[in-house]
Amino acid sequence: MSATRTFLMELHCEEIPARFLTPLWENFVHLLEDKLEAWFPTGDSANYRKNAIDNSTGLYSPRKLAWRLVGLPAVQPDQTETQVGPPQRMCVGEDGKPTIQGLKFAEKWGMDFSAVRFEQPAGKKEPCAVVTLTKQGRPTVDLLAEALPGLIAGLHVPKAMRWGNSEFEFVRPIRNILCLFGDQVVPITVDGVTATNTTWGHRLYHREHPAPVVIATPGVYESALETAGVAVSVEARRTRIAQQLETLAAEVKGRVVADAELLDTLAEIVEFPKIVRGDFPADFLELPKEVLVTSLREHQKSFCIEGPDGALLPCFLTAANRTDDPAGFVKAGNEWVLKARLYDARFFFAEDRKHPLSDRLEKLMALTFQRELGSYHDKTGRVVALVKHFASRMSDDTDHIDRALEAARMAKCDLRTLMVGEFPELQGIMGGEYLRHEGAHEEVWMAVKEHYRPVGADDAIPGTPLGCLLSLCDKLDTVAGCFAVGLIPSGSKDPLALRRAGQGIVRILWERGWAFPPADLIAAALRVVGAKATKPTAETNEALMDFFRDRVAYQLELAGYAGSVRRSALAAGWEDLVDLKARCEALSAFAEDTRFASLAQSAKRIGNILKDEAPSTDFDDSLLAQPVEKVLAACLMKLELAPDQASLLHALANLAGPLEAFFNAVMVKCEDPALRAARLSLLHRLRQAFLRVADFSLWQ
Structure with missing residues (x-):
């Protein structure tokens, strides 16, 4: 079993737009996964590869895209492949010595003829020349060094850009590359930037600590950046923001107006979240709640706070991209800008109300819906x-x-x-x-x-x-x-x-x-x-x-209906949604009943029997000869009289046994034309009863 190591790569860039972060991070994971599948295709190595991908987590912030995969093999396993050549009779002469064709086959694969064996491979009619080639596994660090520059260049980048004289295109300029496999630096260069074992923290941190942050091993990456003022995990930032929002809202006896999308946005636009609570004049609360919430969200990326009664409080919560706000500049700046925005909103609200809404109906003629x-x-x-x-x-x-x-x-x-x-x-x-x-x-x-x-x-x-x-x-x-x-x-x-x-x-x-x-x-x-x-x-x-x-x-x-319920219910009719919902509810209640598996097989059999037949809906049950088919006919009467879906399903579940007995004992398409017609009509009526609730031939 090969030793394993952790792979870590970080691209430190200028500020990346928040909407690009998640797609870029996920895109690289998929590209690297394809490479790992090629490098470690089988055995324990495949398990390491799978665990590495499954354990990868979102490490990105406004200036960083980072990927960490735990448990990658240090070396590829040796790989073997079998090559099949000409038939044995063409490779060995009557004297037992190799022919020219046999020698050329061995030479083609760089082997002595003594390494050639003769076997009859699958699909061949006679023994053939066979050789087994062994390809020695390469160190994973070498594989990474070869592949990573191409993978980075191959990322799908919306609005890709170039800078200076470079031909390299990316979302923003790359300023630093951290790339480690264990404690070993992976030697790659992208757009003139060579990988090292260092990175950079928050800008404010480096005012006092001008040197880059050294990352000795991938395991210390997050803690080292935390010290340098960057919470690199987007999930960690999201959790911290949510906790701080709740705490600050509770201090004014309120609760945050929930907005999952805004929470995601804040987690993506800051490196180290610090939630700040600000205030705005209470007279703006005269505006509709939706106006205030929308204005704060769109203009200031801020949350509103509501009281126990659902009414807004004259407070807001926003995120500062630093650990503190000692002089209150972040709070004051947000309050100043927000007040101006709310004055605009109040102006719009007042102007719009100067005329009845109905006055704008004719003006809709000038607004195109679709050409x-x-x-x-x-x-x-x-x-x-x-x-x-x-x-x-x-x-x-x-x-x-x-x-x-x-x-x-x-x-x-x-x-x-x-x-x-x-x-x-x-x-x-x-x-x-x-x-x-x-x-x-x-x-x-x-x-x-x-x-x-x-x-x-x-x-x-x-x-x-x-x-x-x-x-x-x-x-x-x-x-x-x-x-x-x-x-x-x-x-x-x-x-x-x-x-x-x-x-x-x-x-x-x-x-x-x-x-x-x-x-x-x-x-x-x-x-x-x-x-x-x-x-x-x-x-x-x-x-x-x-x-x-x-x-x-x-x-x-x-x-949330199971696949078998969805397929069978839809096939029996979908246009009456009230009926469809009732059928799905009833089917779900019976979904675990083992009798339905037998019923599904019987439904398929009925469908096959009735294929290319045109049975009547009427039949004379006195023509039925055997006890099992008379029992089935009696069951049919109960099915057709069932008053609701639940009763019908209960009767259908009880039909599994009689149906199985019928098929074991009866030849439906018998020689007697009258009896044959009666049996086909019986099955046709049964299928119609089935289709009142579901097509059980699709129940799997």
């Missing part, structure tokens, strides 16, 4: 038509329908406000807030405020029925309209986020329990798109049905 589909005013008209159609199907309350139409007309008006122009993230939210201040009905302003939801897989659907209806119709118009003009997602490309919109539609139907089949939704949406469509209706309809089926399948996955 072929027209303006946002056109889109509003289509959404109003869809809302009217579906609201009328859900309720005959004319007041409720009128409120739904009012919400649909006002939904996009805030796109012409100053506030949304400054903070696009607030579209919809500001429309709801302005309508609330104008005294609109609560159902109306709430629906407008939340109609963009859900904006992602982790976001909740709108909290009100009217909000869900408006969201559904808005997303439906977007998806169907884009499909109708040929803008269809393909592969990983989905620039208009149509999959996200489609998933939002499915989630609303799923969670609300609304019985709107996708075919009905599509028909209504394509009707309002009308003459703006550039693709044939039948083609668009087919593409949309495939699209929604994929979204429904993904919804089942998000809901």
Whole structure:
């Protein structure tokens, strides 16, 4: 067993944009993993390689990209390979001496003919010349030295740049390379920078300690940088930030307004996080909560603090990239900038409210939604038509329908406000807030405020029925309209986020329990798109049905159903989401029942028997001759009378034994045509009963 060592490499650069850090770090891990698979393909070395990759952790900060792999073999194992040559009769003459062809085969592989043996390899009809070559393993440090410069140069770098006269392209200039294998420096040079066993800490640290930080071995890397003012692990920084946020918020008897994305951002833009709490004038709390939270997040990368009642406190939390703020400059600077930003937000809020939101409806004509589909005013008209159609199907309350139409007309008006122009993230939210201040009905302003939801897989659907209806119709118009003009997602490309919109539609139907089949939704949406469509209706309809089926399948996955449940339930029908959900719930309750494995085999057998047959749904059970088939017929009656999914599944589980007995004793396709027809009809009726809940032939 070879000795193992730890590999460590750090690229110390000028500040790297936060959004590039994780992709670059992960890209190098994958590239190095491919190399390790080639260097250590089998045996213990393969296990070392796997452990090294599995134990790698995110070591990166604004100026550093670092990778540490523990437990790599110090030396490659010797590798052997077998080479097969000509048949034995061509390599050895009748006198037992090697022929010219045999000698040339041995010479080709640098061996004496005495090393050639004769065996019959797999796939050969006679013994052939065979030699085994042994390739001595190389030191891992040599392999790394050869490969690393190319791996670094091969990283996928968004917006790659060059500096000076160099032809090397990277995300930012590399200023230092630390590269160790154990305590040995790996001799590499990249863009004129030669690797050493040193690195650099925080800039403030080196004001008092001008020398570089020596890293004797990979094991001391993080602790040495910690002393030098850099927490190099992104997870460590994220944990520290979260802890400091909670502590400082608790000091003012509040809690942090959660924002996982902002937490990740702060962890990526600082080297040594120090959370600072600042204050802003309390009169800014008159602004809507969403405005304050968005302004602090977007402009200052700051968290808000809310009290026990959910109302904001006049405080904020932000990260300083240093260990302390002794003179309070960080706090004061953030307060000064934030105050100016909040004055802007208050100005926008006041100016927008000088005119009713409805005054902006006609101005939507000047705002393009999509070139072929027209303006946002056109889109509003289509959404109003869809809302009217579906609201009328859900309720005959004319007041409720009128409120739904009012919400649909006002939904996009805030796109012409100053506030949304400054903070696009607030579209919809500001429309709801302005309508609330104008005294609109609560159902109306709430629906407008939340109609963009859900904006992602982790976001909740709108909290009100009217909000869900408006969201559904808005997303439906977007998806169907884009499909109708040929803008269809393909592969990983989905620039208009149509999959996200489609998933939002499915989630609303799923969670609300609304019985709107996708075919009905599509028909209504394509009707309002009308003459703006550039693709044939039948083609668009087919593409949309495939699209929604994929979204429904993904919804089942998000809901956590097992693969066997998802496959079998979908195959039995997917358009009625209320029924599909009930079937999946019932199937999940029976998923561990071992009788279903036998039932699955029987379902496959029934499918094979009925292939190319056209059995009737009616049969005369008096024609059935054997006791086992009469028992099966009686079971069929119970299946068809089952009142709900759970009862049906219970009856199906009890069917496993009778079915197995039937197939063991009965020849379905017998000579008697009447008996044959009766048995085929019995199996056909059984399959129809199965398909009420699932296609058990896909139960695996």
